Amino acid sequence: MRIPGVRPVWRILRRPRVQDRLLTIAVALPGLYALPASFIVPVASPAVRADAAAVVLGALALLARRSRPLLVALTTVALDITTALFTPFSVAEPASLVAFYTLGRYTPARLAWLTALATAIAEGFAMWATKGSANQVGNGLMLLLAVGVGHFFRLRYELRERRELHAAENAVRAERRRIARELHDVVAHHISVINVLVGAGRTTMATDPARAQEVLVTAERTAREAMSEMRELLHVLRAEDDKEPEDHSGVGAAEVATLVEQARAAGLPAALTIEGEPAPLPAAVDHAVYRIVQESLTNTRKHAPGARASVHLIYEEEAVAVEVLDDGTSWTPGGRDATGAGYGLSGMAERVALCGGQLQTGPRPRGGFRVHARMPVPGHAAQPPPNPERRSSVDQRAARG
Missing domain, CATH: 3.30.565.10 (Histidine kinase-like ATPase, C-terminal domain)
Incomplete structure (x- = not known):
């Protein structure tokens, strides 16, 4: 049972820009809630405001994740490191995970893995140098995992495209082989018949002109049928499903x-x-x-x-x-x-x-x-x-x- 109106909504939701905007809103919601609340609640610390602001900025950067995946990933990592250095919080933000997933999904594998590895080392070194903690090692591993997931879906998409392309090429080759067989049958049959008829007309022309004329008329009709069938088969190779065959009248x-x-x-x-x-x-x-x-x-x-x-x-x-x-x-x-x-x-x-x-x-x-x-x-x-x-x-x- 189909629900009216679901298909148009689904078509809208499948658009990349719509998906990116919805994702940005979802990632930014915690920051959008915590940032105003930090000014209302008296006991809220400046660190809470800084972390909420970093969440919102990282979410806004995701709007360009498809066109500038590397820049967005580095921006979110910079926000994570800044938050970890100047606030008590040291957990990778959701924006970073989404950005590194996108990095693995839309950039070459070598660039994505090298960026994630360098980021993990940079975050771990920053935490060790300032707080003497290795908490950021876990964050680096999470970013590497995000790149791996993105790269997996990229390979899956490419394999599906290759299979579809291969199937389409096979279908085209099969159709061309079928048309080639039909052309061969048309040519072999009609040319053989025309050859026999013309030979018979030539041998009877002197002794029975009426019979020879009848045979030649039959040969002419057979040739016309052969041309018509060959023309129809050739039109299949060029005409679209819902288009009429090309008209050559008045063309030259x-x-x-x-x-x-x-x-x-x-x-x-x-x-x-x-x-x-x-x-x-x-x-x-x-x-x-x-x-x-x-x-x-x-x-x-x-x-x-x-x-x-x-x-x-x-x-x-x-x-x-x-x-x-x-x-x-x-x-x-x-x-x-x-x-x-x-x-x-x-x-x-x-x-x-x-x-x-x-x-x-x-x-x-x-x-x-x-x-x-x-x-x-x-x-x-x-x-x-x-x-x-x-x-x-x-x-x-x-x-x-």
Whole structure:
């Protein structure tokens, strides 16, 4: 039976900041009670006030325990030593135990253990030098125990993460093996059928043209079915569970000019430069050019407001290159492309790799961001990327534009 309202409260309590604030209040409660009471009760000694103040200060330091674990641990230890030296109290405060637990939980093991050991020695020496007592040895052992508990939970968390990551990787590999088997079955079956049908049509074409035409129509239908099944399987590798497969209609290098115009209409100053003689491109390369420009212009508009962009489309003899430059100062990669079907820079890299090309992305020396992709035309040898002098000249044209 579920109690209404419990889940939202639990979600709030699981937030690290909320947990740290509640923990701070819990640790500070004894000090918050004793500090005002020490001024009300006539017999209260200044030592009680000092100890209560140390408790409150140590609790407040815990607010930064996740971001500054070492500093918080040293602060709480300093308060403990000060309290032990100038008051009759010589017990480690709860804030110190929490701080050293956090030290073991969020810092490297060597740093945590060395800090705890040095602290134990310092506290013991301070008590021996001032009071001739070894009470602080027990406090040092408690701090070492707190570090050990924190380190234990850290190892447990890391092992659980590794198991989850390993399980996810195994699931992905299993799914890819299943899809590979299905692709193999589709290709092996349909290609074999098409081969038989085409051979039969060739042998009967002279003697029975009607029969040959019927056989060839069947082969065409079989090829279309094979393409449809292969397309569906490939979409599984890229499409999300609740997204439609990517639509390639109206997508290609010829539509890059439309993309630039749309970017201008959306408020992004953009320019297009085409070098070489435009030529028909293979479907994969054609789509990749379009998506790279689309993703780059979208990211510039979203992450570098006020920047100017320039698109360079270069048709070479054996390859096509596309380069998108901007002069923004706050561009940060990430996110999806405008269609929702891409995966940011990783999606660009996958597209270019599938075309056998090379992708270069990164900040420009004079500010802004650069995306450069070069993809060979299938059937021709790939050439090395453009030399730096040519890239510099393109950058200079973009800067002047």
